[in-house]
């Protein structure tokens with residue numbers, strides 16, 4: 001027998017329609033799982049031998065056969081035939097063709113339902129490691145960039161209006177924090193998904209004495225799923241992983257939006273290296289931030305994958321349903337997209353400079369020091385609400401006269417509050433204010449330097 005008949009088709013009369021073959025196949029998508037399928041099969045076969053369900057010789061034939069198939073696939077020598085539906089059947093069929101009778105014993109006590117759930121958990125487990133590594137590299141790039149700007153002040157924005165002065169480093173470190181949550185979220189996701197479904201069979205386990213803990217141990221799972229019904233029907237981890245990808249994409253898209261704005265002529269805050277800009281086919285002067293725009297847009301595709309994943313789960317009857325086959329496309333796409341976006345973002349962060357001179361020249365526009373002036377009054381004994389009102393009047397007056405708070409004479413200040421003294425000038429101007437932040441986690445140079453040291457240590461251990 002060169003080719004195994006599909007045994008389940010004994011149940012059905014004749015050949016499936018070509019439409020059926022095309023519509024039900026997932027091989028074109030799930031061939032990416034081949035390594036995990038083979039590793040899972042070897043663990044399963046090992047357990048079958050331990051349980052005396054196959055002989056040591058049969059185990060050896062199965063292992064050797066599977067390893068040979070793995071090499072053929074890796075070297076592009078394997079022919080994927082969609083009539084075998086999915087990677088599980090394609091590999092099993094090839095195994096039987098290669099080793100004969102022993103190959104037919106591999107699927108003992110197993111269903112593709114527990115098999116695919118196992119493969120997918122193993123695949124995501126590895127992708128999590130890769131995503132975490134890419135997140136760490138991006139964090140390191142941010143910290144390195146921040147290190148060059150721990151004294152340089154920029155406007156901090158709320159509602160995209162000038163709010164309070166911040167050092168550039170603290171702005172950059174805010175992304176390191178976001179990415180740290182992404183890292184931890186993936187770690188938590190791994191913790192929850194690292195449970196073996198193998199041995200659950202189609203839905204109810206088996207009448208054969210399978211040792212589920214053995215396969216779980218071999219595959220590095222921390223435990224087994226204790227409900228066979230749930231184990232084959234659970235794709236929570238796919239939705240959760242896709243959410244984690246979506247959240248990272250959201251963070252990258254917010255950075256992208258910032259830098260698209262910051263690199264405009266109107267802002268002129270950052271200059272992204274030419275290697276990461278594109279030009280226009282018509283306008284010769286253009287340096288466009290297309291990569292950032294694509295990151296922003298690709299976030300939409302990742303959200304799409306998340307919504308699709310959740311919708312696939314919604315309303316499915318308990319246990320395995322073929323609906324679940326559709327999970328892989330979304331999980332793969334979300335992961336691939338975010339991995340690519342992380343790589344590109346890291347390259348951009350590593351090749352961007354802040355135009356500190358240009359920023360400094362306009363720093364004292366927009367009353368970035370107004371809040372600090374109100375806090376100065378608080379320290380002089382004025383109630384904050386009253387101080388807020390006094391500074392509001394001062395700002396309105398300055399705005400009319402086209403000048404900053406620091407340009408007011410002492411008498412002009414004192415007309416509004418007798419509590420204002422000559423030392424007020426030490427508390428005005430964006431750079432001076434940034435130097436005066438004392439709050440832990442605040443956006444001044446002192447805190448930024450502490451945070452850079454913290455992150456260098458923390459990320460250095462990864």
Ligand code: ARG
Nearest residue numbers: 026086112113116322324325
């Ligand atoms: N290709 C299927 C999937 O991805 C494998 C499981 C199919 N099981 C079944 N009984 N039809 O989910």
